[in-house]
Amino acid sequence: MDTRYTYYPGCSLHATGIAYDKSMRAVFKKLGSELSELEDWNCCGATAYMSVQKTVAFAVSARNLALAEKTGDDVVAPCSACYYALKHTREGMQGDPELRVQVEEALAAGGLEADLSVEVRHPLEVLLTDIGIPRLVEAQTHSLDQFRPACYYGCQIVRPFGAVDEDPELPMSMENLFTALGARPVDYPPKVRCCGGMLVATMPEVATELSTDLVDWAVAREANCIVTVCPLCQSNLDLINVTKGGNGVSHQLPVLYFTQLIGLAIGCTPEEVGMQHALIPPAAEAPPVRGEPLTIAGLREG
Amino acid sequence: MKTLDPLAGPIAPGVLSKTEQELRTAFLEEIDRIPGGGRLNQCIQCGTCTASCPVSHAMDITPRQVIAMFRAGAIEELLESRTIWLCASCYHCTLRCPAQIQVTDLIYALKRIAIEEGIFPKRFPVHVMSETFTKNVKRYGRNYEVGLLLRYFLRTKPLGLFAQRRAGYALWRHGRIKLRPDKIKNIEQLQKIIAKAETFDLPQEKVAREKVTAAVGYESIGR
Ligand code: SF4
Numbered sequence: 181m182d183t184r185y186t187y188y189p190g191c192s193l194h195a196t197g198i199a200y201d202k203s204m205r206a207v208f209k210k211l212g213s214e215l216s217e218l219e220d221w222n223c224c225g226a227t228a229y230m231s232v233q234k235t236v237a238f239a240v241s242a243r244n245l246a247l248a249e250k251t252g253d254d255v256v257a258p259c260s261a262c263y264y265a266l267k268h269t270r271e272g273m274q275g276d277p278e279l280r281v282q283v284e285e286a287l288a289a290g291g292l293e294a295d296l297s298v299e300v301r302h303p304l305e306v307l308l309t310d311i312g313i314p315r316l317v318e319a320q321t322h323s324l325d326q327f328r329p330a331c332y333y334g335c336q337i338v339r340p341f342g343a344v345d346e347d348p349e350l351p352m353s354m355e356n357l358f359t360a361l362g363a364r365p366v367d368y369p370p371k372v373r374c375c376g377g378m379l380v381a382t383m384p385e386v387a388t389e390l391s392t393d394l395v396d397w398a399v400a401r402e403a404n405c406i407v408t409v410c411p412l413c414q415s416n417l418d419l420i421n422v423t424k425g426g427n428g429v430s431h432q433l434p435v436l437y438f439t440q441l442i443g444l445a446i447g448c449t450p451e452e453v454g455m456q457h458a459l460i461p462p463a464a465e466a467p468p469v470r471g472e473p474l475t476i477a478g479l480r481e482g
Numbered sequence: 483m484k485t486l487d488p489l490a491g492p493i494a495p496g497v498l499s500k501t502e503q504e505l506r507t508a509f510l511e512e513i514d515r516i517p518g519g520g521r522l523n524q525c526i527q528c529g530t531c532t533a534s535c536p537v538s539h540a541m542d543i544t545p546r547q548v549i550a551m552f553r554a555g556a557i558e559e560l561l562e563s564r565t566i567w568l569c570a571s572c573y574h575c576t577l578r579c580p581a582q583i584q585v586t587d588l589i590y591a592l593k594r595i596a597i598e599e600g601i602f603p604k605r606f607p608v609h610v611m612s613e614t615f616t617k618n619v620k621r622y623g624r625n626y627e628v629g630l631l632l633r634y635f636l637r638t639k640p641l642g643l644f645a646q647r648r649a650g651y652a653l654w655r656h657g658r659i660k661l662r663p664d665k666i667k668n669i670e671q672l673q674k675i676i677a678k679a680e681t682f683d684l685p686q687e688k689v690a691r692e693k694v695t696a697a698v699g700y701e702s703i704g705r
């Protein structure tokens with residue numbers, strides 16, 4: 181299959197979310213899909229820009245859409261905030277002719293134009309729809325049966341635009357996916373609650389409270405890792421392991437990206453999926469169902 | 483108008499202070515540009531937004547009260563509240579509102595007006611984050627996490643930097659901190675786009691306001 185996508189990493193995946201970047205590339209490569217990074221992409225505008233100026237936020241974001249139209253492939257944005265910002269820009273321009281004219285004029289000042297022909301998609305949805313669970317199971321080389329993930333979706337991929345077509349209050353796509361790959365996801369009621377987002381910098385007390393609560397829930401449900409879809413969720417929850425939550429208890433619970441688990445299941449090495457960047461590496465191993473065992477040492481050392 | 487005294491809203495029914503009138507105008511213009519923004523008058527004050535909000539316990543004015551206070555003509559208090567800067571934009575209120583009110587986007591509109599008018603809660607410089615962020619993007623085209631946090635803390639609470647040191651060290655040790663900002667190649671192009679777009683964010687004509695005022699049914703206190 182020669183599916184091609186334009187990859188929009190966003191600022192976080194080049195720094196704190198480096199493991200997400202590595203595992204995305206590794207998984208897509210293994211599955212034979214081409215992921216080519218958007219040439220000279222800029223910041224998506226994210227939540228902070230929206231607070232300051234509206235048209236500018238749309239225009240900044242739209243430059244990426246305009247650049248992506250050169251190849252015409254769907255844009256894949258792994259960070260929930262980028263996914264939301266790009267999607268919001270596309271839909272906002274489509275729904276508001278006045279805004280569209282203004283943004284087009286702004287783009288024209290930079291010699292660009294956007295006809296909004298490319299879709300903005302989240303990798304979870306791409307893997308579930310374009311590849312599909314049956315093909316992932318077919319590609320599986322290692323069992324995930326030692327993993328009991330708490331699947332955490334967070335906010336902006338479920339609402340206001342659901343990336344995957346399902347109940348926004350109770351998404352189940354990751355649970356279904358990981359069950360199919362042999363893992364045993366736990367029931368995790370706060371799966372769509374907010375991790376605190378950027379409040380981690382501006383109002384750390386409040387953000388820590390939210391993140392600690394999410395980790396506590398996972399521990400109470402006897403999960404042995406939390407699986408996230410967003411770099412900000414991942415670092416907020418991962419840092420609870422270091423800074424200790426509001427209750428002073430440090431659970432040492434690994435917080436992974438869903439692409440890292442998929443990667444392990446289809447035979448990418450722990451290094452390839454960036455396991456060395458997790459503050460707490462998972463204690464569970466992925467034994468082979470066919471092929472070679474993974475060098476679990478890499479997994480353990482972190 | 484510094485207190486949260488409900489009586490500090492309209493001076494008398496249908497009469498607003500000058501600041502309040504100006505802020506109201508700015509807000510109505512802002513919400514005119516939000517799809518469905520005019521639905522504000524459909525709020526039934528059910529409190530679903532507040533109940534769904536993960537940070538409402540830390541807010542001085544809850545999301546439901548935000549709508550109520552706007553209708554009561556107390557935008558100045560809203561702009562001075564911690565609430566608008568506490569909102570993490572998680573969209574839970576918007577998802578669940580039975581009247582399909584775009585609560586999150588309305589809070590964004592309030593943030594924009596607060597920045598434009600320079601009205602902020604005292605000793606609570608969260609807006610600095612947004613402003614530093616936009617400066618970063620103008621300069622580099624990308625957001626540089628380390629630079630963003632450094633500048634933010636130095637401007638607001640240098641001691642906060644010390645409190646964050648363990649987190650910073652852990653991330654650095656695991657190769658997750660970049661020591662140099664990324665700069666896009668065609669930064670001139672982005673700057674031209676931003677400069678042009680900025681011209682559209684200047685205060686709009688009064689005509690738009692008349693339209694919205696009538697549409698949301700606030701004739702009595704709207705002007
Ligand atoms: S949920 Fe909607 S209708 Fe209910 S109080 Fe909030 S904004 Fe008003």
Ligand code: SF4
Nearest residue numbers: 535569570572573575
């Ligand atoms: S979007 Fe803001 S106001 Fe609404 S529920 Fe989330 S944090 Fe609360």
